[in-house]
Amino acid sequence: MKNTLKMSFVIILTLLINGCGKVEKKEQESIKKETAIVQSEFGKWKTRNDSLGVELNTEKFNNWNDLVERAGKIACNDSIPKITLSTNNEIRTIYFHNPCWENDSYKIVKSKNVIEIHNDTIFKHKKGTFPLDSLESVLKMDINNNGINPMLSENSKKLVISISYDKKNEFNKLLENLDKLTEQYYGITNNTDIKIWLTDKEFLIPPPPTFKK
Known part of the structure; x- marks a missing residue:
């Protein structure tokens, strides 16, 4: 009888240990899933090596023009300016398509x-x-146009989103707006291009019309 009780106790104890182990394992798996970091990249250049990306730390710039000037210098050095957004579960890298302001490449982009x-x-x-x-409705208006309305974007591949701030503006909403912009663009297109x-x-103000004499 005593041996039977001992065996029963051992069996129960084993089951409890195994049960606790399984619960702990499930909890660990759940925690891993919750803390898994998603990495995404927006605006990747197909013609350039992403290793050429140079980070723009917005906290290091006193005003907007300084940041834009730095982005231009990076582009003129055949590199790619980028900003990385980090949250608890996502790292989102955004590569910018800034042209080199030392030439007139930006002028070939049509206003529409x-x-x-x-x-x-x-x-x-x-x-x-x-x-x-x-923003979402304006994006949809251009992205879904496909050249139908001549006043809107010819197609989504040619669409450029220009972001600017006043010279005295602290551009403290830049990261928030980039997050919103990329998220909504992906939601509409299911793409990160x-x-x-x-x-x-001032760079995007069209030149005054010229009149022939």
Whole structure:
């Protein structure tokens, strides 16, 4: 009888240990899933090596123009300016398609293929201005146009999103807006091929018309 009780105790103890082990293992697996870090890259250049990416630390710039100037110098050195957004479960790297301002390459972009985001306002050529919370609808308007409306983007591959701030603006919403922009672009296109420029708004002001005498 005593041997039977001992065996029963050992069996129960073994089951409890195994049961606790399984629960602990499941909890660990659950924690791993919750803490898994997702890495995503937006605006990757197909023609350039991503290892040429140079990080822009926004905290190191006193004003917006300094940041834009630095992005331009990186581009002129055949490298790629980028910003990395980090949250608890995601690392999102955004590569910018800034042209080298030392040449006139930015002038070949047609105004209808550009969405300008200046401070908290969206500017769309010949369509007027929109509040920033209209970003998703403005993106859809251009992305889904496919050349139908001549005032909108010819196709999503040619679409450029220009971001700028006033010279005295602290651009403290830049990272938040980049997060929102890339997330909404991906939600519409299921793609990460977004083209973003960091610009001084003056660069995108069209030149005055010329009149023949």
